[in-house]
Amino acid sequence: MAQSSNNAVGVDNTFRRKFDKEEYLERARKREQEEEEGGRHKSKSKGPPVQRKPLKHRDYEVDLESRLGKTQVVTPIAPLSQQAGYYCSVCECVVKDSANYLDHINGKKHQRALGMSMRVERASLQQVQERFEVLKKRRTPGSFTEQDLDERILKQQQEEEERKRQRRERKKEKKKEKALEEEPELDPDVATMMGFGGFRSSKK
Structure with missing residues (x-):
């Protein structure tokens, strides 16, 4: 019994960790002081806000x-x-x-x-x-007014008429070329021997 009472008096048998409050208060004060100083440094380095x-x-x-x-x-x-x-x-x-x-x-x-x-x-x-x-x-080519539309239609009609006229001229030229190719060329000596000088009329 005497031993158990001695243990209770001289030994910490609670198994709980004890904190030194003074030490931790000192640490907290140091940390706050460092944060204040760091904040001052940050604000100095930051400067005025950037104008974008x-x-x-x-x-x-x-x-x-x-x-x-x-x-x-x-x-x-x-x-x-x-x-x-x-x-x-x-x-x-x-x-x-x-x-x-x-x-x-x-x-x-x-x-x-x-x-x-x-x-x-x-x-x-x-x-x-x-x-x-x-x-x-700077209007886009796809957008146009009624006046633009009328102008475009008129221009298209003129181009179509020009194309038709050129086709007609080409056809006429081809016909002339065919007629010249089909007409046989007679030698004047051969024509006189055969008794005709050409296809002209004999009446004067």
Whole structure:
């Protein structure tokens, strides 16, 4: 009995880990201090926020069909630009199909790499009117008005008449050539010996 009481007094037999609260408080204070200093450094290095240009339309044609239907040997050591798929030189990545490539070049990451935000500049009335004028001048061949249609019909009729006239002239020329080929050429000496000088009338 005496031994058990001695054990209870002199030995920690609870098997629970004891934490030194002072040590951990000191660690927490140090960590907070480091975070504050790091935050100051980050804010200094960050500087003012970057002003990006507003989004604008592409001034080039997207090439999706130049490599269509062509075979290509793909090697693992080839540079990215020569691998299979669509290569984006701005982001230096390869996209496997055209739909994903279009999504990529219209996406946020690509536009940021080009220095543009995803916001569109608000157009003024004058800009819209100017744009309409440009589009009217650069009208597509498929779109036309009634006046254009009448002009095209008239032009087509004139071309058709010209073709018919040329055909008629060709037929006349062919007939003349055939008539000249069929008419036999008589030697004048032979004709006088036979008793006729030609097919002209003898009446004067």
